[in-house]
Amino acid sequence: MLRVAIDGPGGTGKSSIAKMVAERFGLEYIDTGAMYRSIALKTIRENISPDDEAAISEMLGTTTIDFSNGQIFLDGEAVEKFIRTNEVSMAASNVSRHACVRAKVDALSKYIASVRNVIMEGRDIGTAVIPDAEVKIFMTAAPEVRAQRRYDQMIAAGKTADYDEIFRDIQQRDYQDTHRDLNPLRQADDAVLLDTSDLTIEQNINAIADIISEKCGDISCDGPKSEDMQ
Numbered sequence: 001m002l003r004v005a006i007d008g009p010g011g012t013g014k015s016s017i018a019k020m021v022a023e024r025f026g027l028e029y030i031d032t033g034a035m036y037r038s039i040a041l042k043t044i045r046e047n048i049s050p051d052d053e054a055a056i057s058e059m060l061g062t063t064t065i066d067f068s069n070g071q072i073f074l075d076g077e078a079v080e081k082f083i084r085t086n087e088v089s090m091a092a093s094n095v096s097r098h099a100c101v102r103a104k105v106d107a108l109s110k111y112i113a114s115v116r117n118v119i120m121e122g123r124d125i126g127t128a129v130i131p132d133a134e135v136k137i138f139m140t141a142a143p144e145v146r147a148q149r150r151y152d153q154m155i156a157a158g159k160t161a162d163y164d165e166i167f168r169d170i171q172q173r174d175y176q177d178t179h180r181d182l183n184p185l186r187q188a189d190d191a192v193l194l195d196t197s198d199l200t201i202e203q204n205i206n207a208i209a210d211i212i213s214e215k216c217g218d219i220s221c222d223g224p225k226s227e228d229m230q
């Protein structure tokens with residue numbers, strides 16, 4: 001079994017890097033932030049306040065979240081294209097503080113990690129979701145660097161972007177994610193710290209590949225176990 005847990009604040013490039021490392025090592029890439037984002041999307045669509053825990057809990061009673069072929073589905077709908085907006089980012093950070101939301105995402109994340117060789121990324125993977133992961137990495141980058149990367153991505157995608165607004169959002173999400181009561185973002189004691197501020201994408205991938213190889217030696221991944229994901 002090989003389970004790689006990657007945690008860190010938003011905008012460190014965790015997702016794109018983890019995807020490429022997953023390919024290199026034949027691991028299933030699981031983005032737990034996408035699950036929180038999907039739940040947040042549904043609260044926005046249903047006009048539910050992120051503070052209204054009772055309404056969110058009731059909503060979750062009739063909500064299904066699934067991964068199929070690396071794609072996230074909310075109540076059977078592929079929602080990747082709707083969950084990357086600033087509004088959803090902030091709502092995801094807000095709703096993720098509620099116990100009912102964390103329990104839902106935790107259950108699915110833990111199940112997937114029990115039947116697959118995974119590289120799973122989020123905020124609490126090494127501390128709470130897979131505390132016994134074979135490899136744990138905590139990725140950081142200076143907030144200014146993360147804001148600049150996000151700004152560059154948006155400009156490259158032909159969107160308008162305001163650096164100051166992006167920087168403020170990053171700082172607010174960092175604060176919320178590290179200060180909530182339940183499983184806040186923090187580095188697990190046994191996680192390797194990787195500061196990506198001065199690393200190119202290629203250097204970043206190589207650094208993670210080195211950590212995995214160093215921790216596990218010559219790994220042969222058996223690929224998925226027999227059970228299929230739900």
Ligand code: DC
Nearest residue numbers: 010032033036092093096122123124
């Ligand atoms: O990784 P991301 O930016 O897509 O995550 C969106 C939000 O979801 C993040 O601000 C906090 C929450 N989250 C969490 O609480 N725990 C995780 N394991 C992953 C994300």
